[in-house]
Amino acid sequence: xxxxxxxxxxxxxxxLQISNPKxxxxxxxxxxxxxxxxxxxxxxxxxxxxxxxxxxxWVEFVRATNVRVKLSGHTLVNDxxxxxxxxxxxxxGGTCDCHGHGSDCTYLDNAKPYPKYxxxxxxxxxxxxxxxxxxLPLYNDKPFVxxxxxxxxxxxxxxxxxxxxxxxxYRSLDANFDIRNSAxxxxxxxxxxxxxxxxxxxCKPLYYRPKGKNIFSADVCQPCNCVGPGVxxxxxxxxxxxxxPGIEAGQCNCxxxxxxxxxxxxxxxxxxxxRLIWKVVxxxxxxxLELLAVK
Numbered sequence: 001x002x003x004x005x006x007x008x009x010x011x012x013x014x015x016l017q018i019s020n021p022k023x024x025x026x027x028x029x030x031x032x033x034x035x036x037x038x039x040x041x042x043x044x045x046x047x048x049x050x051x052x053x054x055x056x057x058w059v060e061f062v063r064a065t066n067v068r069v070k071l072s073g074h075t076l077v078n079d080x081x082x083x084x085x086x087x088x089x090x091x092x093g094g095t096c097d098c099h100g101h102g103s104d105c106t107y108l109d110n111a112k113p114y115p116k117y118x119x120x121x122x123x124x125x126x127x128x129x130x131x132x133x134x135x136l137p138l139y140n141d142k143p144f145v146x147x148x149x150x151x152x153x154x155x156x157x158x159x160x161x162x163x164x165x166x167x168x169x170y171r172s173l174d175a176n177f178d179i180r181n182s183a184x185x186x187x188x189x190x191x192x193x194x195x196x197x198x199x200x201x202x203c204k205p206l207y208y209r210p211k212g213k214n215i216f217s218a219d220v221c222q223p224c225n226c227v228g229p230g231v232x233x234x235x236x237x238x239x240x241x242x243x244x245p246g247i248e249a250g251q252c253n254c255x256x257x258x259x260x261x262x263x264x265x266x267x268x269x270x271x272x273x274x275r276l277i278w279k280v281v282x283x284x285x286x287x288x289l290e291l292l293a294v295k
Contacts, residue, residue, distance in 0.1 A: 010045040010058035054148050059097075067092055100147025101125040101132035101154075126155040137166045141184035142174070156184055162216045163200035164188035194221040203240050208250040211242045224250060230258030230265075 007013075044055040069090065096105035102119035109115045121132040125147060126139035135144050135155035145153040158167035166189040171177065174185030191200035194207045203209050203221035213220050224238035235253035242249040254263035 007043060010043055010055050011061040012043075050150070054146070054150075059146075062094075063097070096131075098132045099127070100152075101127040124154060125152065126157065138164070140167055140169045141186040142180055143169060143171070143177075145180075153180065156180065158184075158186045158188065158199075160188040160191070160200045161195070162218075163192050163195045163220075164190060165192075166190070193218050205237050208238050208240045211249050222250065224252060225262055226252035228252075228262055228264050230255055230260070230263030 044050065045057050046055050049055050069087065071087070096102065096107075096117045096119055098105060098119035098121070101121055103122040104120040105117045106120070107115065107117045116130070118130045119132045121127045121129070125132065126136045127144075128134060128136050133144070138158045138160065139155035141156040141158045144155065147153045158164075160167060167186045168189055170185045170187060172185065173187070176182035177185075187198050188200045191197070193200075194204045196202050196204050201215065206224050206226075207221040208224055209215070209220055210222055224236065226236050226238050232253045232255055238253075239247045239249055239251040248261065250261050252261065252263050254260070257267045259265045259267050
């Protein structure tokens with residue numbers, strides 16, 4: 001690459017050549033955005049990218065942890081009085097890498113074993129970590145993406161209906177991987193409150209959601225209690241919601257003449273028949289008693 005020439009890639013480097021070798025205490029500055037004496041713009045390397053955070057090569061390039069300074073070419077100077085040179089001062093600076101999600105950062109000079117910095121994550125990004133490098137436990141319905149000055153790319157909230165404490169992302173479930181505002185590939189972990197399902201949206205077996213019950217309630221799922229003598233033997237589950245027309249949520253599977261949510265009542269026709277039998281039996285007993293009395 002030509003000395004002081006245009007940089008071709010975000011991680012390209014070249015030689016900075018000083019035209020005047022006389023002592024002048026010139027500054028040779030290496031900058032990520034405007035390198036070289038001619039202040040040529042460093043390319044981003046990604047079509048449509050106009051920001052540091054959307055250029056992976058550029059981001060990786062400035063993560064350098066070691067800097068080497070090599071002084072060479074002094075023998076090319078014709079003037080013997082200027083065939084040697086030295087470095088008066090080297091200043092190396094850097095910025096906090098908060099992945100585009102930090103509002104501030106603090107440098108801890110006394111941290112052990114090495115000094116470090118800790119970012120203050122902007123609460124609107126729903127990120128966490130010393131460098132805001134990951135999403136909060138319930139905000140990873142989409143994969144973590146760096147924020148830029150053009151796109152904040154905040155972490156996307158998971159919908160577990162207040163019944164889970166964490167969420168896992170699966171790329172295979174994300175039909176629109178590149179669209180941040182579309183449904184993602186998340187699955188709720190360890191649903192609580194007797195719920196189940198990808199989003200903890202259903203009740204577990206032997207539990208049901210009463211009609212009109214708020215899905216965010218901790219007691220959204222109630223026990224079926226299908227254990228009485230009127231319940232068909234072995235059928236301990238019940239209608240888990242009111243999605244089936246004509247069947248009430250919580251309805252147990254009753255025997256032929258049992259009725260009620262938990263099959264604790266008897267159908268009216270059977271009850272009337274039993275009353276009739278009792279009445280007939282009662283009258284027979286009364287007649288027999290009267291005959292005995294006459295004798």
